[in-house]
Amino acid sequence: MIVAERKPLAEIRGFVDDYRRILILGCGTCATVCLAGGEAEVKVVAAGLRISFLRDEKEVEILEDCVTRQCEPEFVADLPRKVQDEGVGAVVSLGCGVGVNFLAQTLETVPVFPGVNTEFFGAAVEPGVWLEMCAGCGNCILHLTGGICPIARCSKSILNGPCGGSRDGKCEINPEVECGWALIVERMKKLGTLDRLAEILPPRDWSTSHHGGPRKVIHPEAAPAAIGQGKAEQ
Amino acid sequence: MKSGSNLERVLRAGHFAVTVEIGPPMDCNASVVTEKARMLRGIADAFNITDNQTAVVRMSSIASCVLIMEEGLEPVMQMTCRDRNRLAIQSDILGACALGIRNCLCIAGDHQSFGAAGRLKGHPGAKNVYDVDSIQLVSILEGLRDKGCQQGGDPVEMRPPLLIGAAWTPLGDPIEIRPLRLKKKVEAGADFIQTQGVYDVARFAHQMELVRNMGLHERTAILAGIIVPRSLAMLKYMNSSVAGVSVPDSLMDRMAEAKESAGKDKKQARRNQEEEGARIAVELIQQAREVPGVKGVHIQAIEWEGSVPEIVDTAGLLPRPTFPQEGEGDDFDGEDPGS
């Protein structure tokens, strides 16, 4: 899932300093699961902002809401009307960056500010701890590396690792960081496929990743109307 | 001959090769490079010019190579994957060859978070490239030279004559993958290998035995890395913080003794450690030379290049072999010192 962390309240306060009715909008999916922007965090951010404005003797109204997903039209369809009816001057989204983008285009004239920093695609390896495991590069090579991703988990994203900086299973950049290639070697030893690493992986085609420009996926059955556009056309 | 470089001639003739590292300055002062070149002239077969070593901005390797060539030294241009994508790498290689550079060492490069291991600010906020890795870089160079083909498939009319080098960390973790990774570098096209600094010669010899069993020592020229230790603190730092470097206690004890024997005289302690460090370097060269399959040494005296001439001399590696001018054929009339 997408992992995010709440921004410092002072930073959020800076975004909304000039507004008098502010909606704090949580997201019930990834941001909730990673404890960054669900209902509970909406309450905390709202409380923090109220206290902060109160101290400065500013009369500001903070509204709270949380939608199931900020990244799909049906869950935010009511939002433009609600924002207009309630006279909301600004929205702080506690969804990931996708949510902020989507709301910004949905709300057109009302500013949407990010309340979290969107970090990565990761797994909850233990309660409260998330680890980056996928870089979303658009052409999965996990079948070659024992299911452990060298793009996401090696600091240099090298395909023929490990580099000389691997030490006791840790990366040269920081002893807290696992060496992705040490994990790959360990895993492939267990699978009995270590010999497959003898093959030289050639320079890869990064055009499937963000390096090839913003990407679009069209599912032919789910999006019949979109057929004839973009990828499906080729 | 693949490149016609002096280093290639030395290796082909079966001499025990010597390469020495030169670190360019952090400014545009050409005289720093030329002075180092003058100090080191004649004591090695080729001189590595580092490429933003330890992720610190320095004068470019390509420009520094040209500066030392003007002083009559042969450069080994280092090229990291950290700072350039495949377009920049290939155009720099073509440019380097046009300028007369004949050796290139392909390395991944330290991660940009390093900044001289925290001694300098560096650029930890930089974006790294790693479009290709060091093994892929070797194969790109091999493609340009032997297949006349850019990585993308376009033809190269005049092929760059390069001796292709790669680095190897024989004692890096996970240790069992290291011989295999060397094999990949050899298969990608590495003509020579410069290893990470070796202090634990026994463990290095064991890795070399595995490498010999794979026949890799016949397919590439392995030069053992010698990092001249300058102080006890430096040895301790390398042992604890530099991946793939382990320093045996016996060397640590010798350095500690050299330091302590000076009592409270700090200047004397420094002199003692430098003398002991130079002695250790000489011994390491001699021990590495005894390891079957080792074809030479690559000496690094970080910001202490002045120590190298005496070390090379004491190790019995002078004078260096010389050859007739380029283009006069492959015969050599060089002497092979000490063999």
Next chain:
Amino acid sequence: MLVPCVARLSVADLLSPFEVGADGLVVIGCSEGSCLYPTAEQRVMERIRRAKGVLAEIGLESERIDYWRTERSAEASWTAFWELSQRKLSRIRSASEERRR
């Protein structure tokens, strides 16, 4: 304010007094180790730590929240704790005015 168990308080609950203008908050819990539920104390302590963090983020002194324990009933301890808390808050106030000057 009486709650059946302070371990039920969320971070937002702990902040709510400040939202209506309180200068400080004292959470009065049972004596150490006396709780029936093994992790309840750690959990409320952690939430108090996070609430203090929120205050610090908006420039308020985190010492404005306290967790005190009582051997007796909470009501019986109120007077003593009230006085203690007032003394502490006046110290915080004067220190903060000092800083502003």
